[in-house]
Amino acid sequence: MGWSAKTTFHEATFLSTTAVELHQVVKRFSGQSVVDEVDLSVPTGSIYGFIGPNGSGKTTTMRLILRIYQPDSGHVEVLGSRDVKTADPRVGYLPEERGLYRRMTVRQILRYFAALKGVRRPGPLIDDCLERMEASSWQKKRIEQLSKGMAQKIQFIVALIANPELVILDEPFSGLDPVNLDLIRNIVLELRNRGTTVIFSTHDMSQAQQMCDRVFMIYRGKKVLDGTIDSIRQSYGKCMIRAKMADGASIPEGLPGVLDQTAEQGFFDLRLNSDSERQNLLNQLTQIGDVEHFETVRPTLHDIFVQIAKPKSSEIETAEVIQ
Amino acid sequence: MKKVLAIARREFTAMVVTKTFVFSLFMMPILMAGGLFLIPALTKLSGTKERRIIVADATDALFDSIQQAAEQRNAALAQSMASDSDNESVDPMMGAETFRFERAATATLSDEQRLELSDQIRDGQLYAFVEIPAEFPSIPTESPNQTDHSTAKFVSQDAVLSQTRRWLESFLQKQSRRTKLIELGLDPDLVAKANVAVTLTPNTPFEKTDSGSVTSKDGMGTLASMFLPFGIMMLMFMVIFMAAQPMLESAMEEKQHRIAELLLGSVTSTELMAGKLIGNVAGSFVIFTFYACGALIVANKNAWELSLDWTQLPWLIVFQILGVLLYSSIFLTIGASVSELKEAQSLLLPVWLLLVSPLMVWFMAIRDPNGIVAVSLSFFPPSTPLMMSLRLSSGQTLPVWHAPLAALLMLTITTVVIMTAGRLYRISLLRTDSAASIKQMFQRLRATAK
Structure with missing residues (x-):
């Protein structure tokens, strides 16, 4: 079973290769670029992970795709349309900041949003969705009577109520218990299998690594990563060496070709300028002493994220001066 | 447009189908027009209370008529409260107090007596006392604006706003006018006839009705x-x-x-x-x-x-x-x-x-x-x-x-x-x-x- 038994495979859209296309998109607030010349191409039927530190521009990019914001320059194409003035009913959205009308019942909320998405006779669809989300018994409850996690599941249904072709989920897994997390993760994977394109943002790198076909990382408004998990890890892995010296000897800092290094339990992770430095590094280490361990490692997404988003020492010094 | 109507329907429901809305709908006019209907209703509900007033009448001629007028007013008030209908002689805004006038021990008051009566007012034993001078009401010998001999004193804690003072002042005004007219050799009844009010009835412009008659609204x-x-x-x-x-x-x-x-x-x-x-x-x-x-x-x-x-x-x-x-x-x-x-x-x-x-x-x-x-x-x-x-x-x-x-x-x-x-x-x-x-x-x- 897909999202619901009544959902259909998005055949028409699946024929086109990209669900979302951003070209040189810029969005400024108070003169400051929050999204800066970003290009992005989201293939139809894929799960695309948006990662990046807080305030990096993920949510703004999502709002640009949703046409809540309009770009200052560049263009956004969603499901083959560049019309920026109307909300597209083929797009479902779960915002990061979650809220619903507290006085309305679950069923009233779902009927209301179904009407906003142009769903005719939504009754059977609502029943089906509630059942799929194991929430059938809540339909007469007011939102204010639900727990945070329960309300989040209702919002998830709201995002999918119109059987969208593109689903944008901003931090969909935050605040969920493991059971509900699995439930929603399975539904997301089922959506992808049915041809729905899913974009979701997350701070959980292992989640992104497990679920996403492709990952897009934005940092300070600029795109810094974009590609499949494997290609990203591959490209970062070539430059990363894990080494251990015999007798626990340390590796001095500032070796030629080494950008930075970290040490843990006698192992040193050394990031190189380029692949060509590997042999040079090995030569230098053998001159220092006996090399017990030397391997090229593929970093996790977490490692790559930290490597990109970790404040540089010069920035820390500046911040201290400002304080 | 369907989306707009869906939002409109929700907003309409959220606005109208709430207890707060229904409550406000009924309460708003009650609060706004409440003063007009609520005060008389509450007055009736709370019933009458008696106000005791001491009168030092130096003229020795007015006390009996004051007492008589007060008794008439008390009776009219009692009738109004019992019958649930408005009695025109009782102004609902004047309150629902009955008056009990008592003659002071002496026709004029000394300062000691004034202090003692004032203490009684402060203790709540007495509502007010009134001093009517011996020359009240007399015909001014000079220009009326220069010397006013018709001044009596009304002493109470709420003297300025007192409805009782207003009632007594109105009564004394009528008595004073009548006495003065007699002293001047004029027949008060003739003067009253001469003072018949002239009415200029307010009318709207005339218009022709469907039946062909020409009418104007008045009154x-x-x-x-x-x-x-x-x-x-x-x-x-x-x-x-x-x-x-x-x-x-x-x-x-x-x-x-x-x-x-x-x-x-x-x-x-x-x-x-x-x-x-x-x-x-x-x-x-x-x-x-x-x-x-x-x-x-x-x-x-x-x-x-x-x-x-x-x-x-x-x-x-x-x-x-x-x-x-x-x-x-x-x-x-x-x-x-x-x-x-x-x-x-x-x-x-x-x-x-x-x-x-x-x-x-x-x-x-x-x-x-x-x-x-x-x-x-x-x-x-x-x-x-x-x-x-x-x-x-x-x-x-x-x-x-x-x-x-x-x-x-x-x-x-x-x-x-x-x-x-x-x-x-x-x-x-x-x-x-x-x-x-x-x-x-x-x-x-x-x-x-x-």
Whole structure:
């Protein structure tokens, strides 16, 4: 079973290769670029992970795709349309900041949003969705009577109520218990299998690594990563060496070709300028002493994220001066 | 359009199908007109209480007649309270106190006696004491303005505002006039006949009825010509007030509870605002219909003749719709611009002042509906709905172009306000900070215009 038994495979859209296309998109607030010349191409039927530190521009990019914001320059194409003035009913959205009308019942909320998405006779669809989300018994409850996690599941249904072709989920897994997390993760994977394109943002790198076909990382408004998990890890892995010296000897800092290094339990992770430095590094280490361990490692997404988003020492010094 | 109607339907339901709305619908007129009906009702409910008053009558001629008049008044009051009907000799606003006048031990009071009686007043044993001088009432020998020999003293803790003092003063006035006329050798009855009041009956211009007779309205028209327009203006005020307030709450709820972003994922901000305003106007018709029907039922039950020109009703509806749209869009924008009700209140104050400005000058405007004040406020869009409703129901003929021009001006301003409000609404809805002043709101507008 897909999202619901009544959902259909998005055949028409699946024929086109990209669900979302951003070209040189810029969005400024108070003169400051929050999204800066970003290009992005989201293939139809894929799960695309948006990662990046807080305030990096993920949510703004999502709002640009949703046409809540309009770009200052560049263009956004969603499901083959560049019309920026109307909300597209083929797009479902779960915002990061979650809220619903507290006085309305679950069923009233779902009927209301179904009407906003142009769903005719939504009754059977609502029943089906509630059942799929194991929430059938809540339909007469007011939102204010639900727990945070329960309300989040209702919002998830709201995002999918119109059987969208593109689903944008901003931090969909935050605040969920493991059971509900699995439930929603399975539904997301089922959506992808049915041809729905899913974009979701997350701070959980292992989640992104497990679920996403492709990952897009934005940092300070600029795109810094974009590609499949494997290609990203591959490209970062070539430059990363894990080494251990015999007798626990340390590796001095500032070796030629080494950008930075970290040490843990006698192992040193050394990031190189380029692949060509590997042999040079090995030569230098053998001159220092006996090399017990030397391997090229593929970093996790977490490692790559930290490597990109970790404040540089010069920035820390500046911040201290400002304080 | 279906999305807009779906939003309108939700807004209408959220506005009308709430206990608060139903409660406000009934409470608003009760609170506003409460004074007129509540005070007499409460007076009757609380029953009568006796007020003891000592009279030091140095003339030795007035006490008996005072006592007699008080007994008559007490009897009339008792009858009124028992029969549940209004007795014209008892003014309900004069309270439900009976008077017990007692003669003082001496005809004139010494300072010691005055102090002792004052202590009794302070202790609550006595309500008041009155000193009537021996020469009261005497004919002034000089010009009446130079020396007043008709001054008696009324001493109580609430002497200035005392209704008892007013009653006694009125009684002594009549007694004084009669005595003076007799002393001057004039027959009080003849003077009374000579003083018959002249009545200039207020009449409306004559008109031909369907049966062909020529008629003019009189009498009741005097009161109706003042209070009917005021009532309709108040109706307009209540409709706008009760319609605009939910818009503020709705926008604040959507902002505070982060519903706005979910909505904006499904509809544009323009569709959202349009749906809200349509739902709001529909809600305002419920209020209008409720109060208008209520007023007609009350008028019919009491056989009041409403001298309303029904041909003006479409204009009243036009001004109601425009008024609701204007103020609701402003309230909606303010709700979207702030994070707390406290911040909204400071932004709402100037808006309220604009809305209620016609209420401050209604008496002047109703006396001359085509005067400068009434006409100026009619063409000042924020006050147009209230002032035009007052003028249209005044019964006076307005220049034929006044209503269309006022509507056109208001339509123009309302359109500009809705468009500006729409932009501000869109900008502000997803912002987490507040625009705590009108200046900051316009700064936001300028920032997005760049």
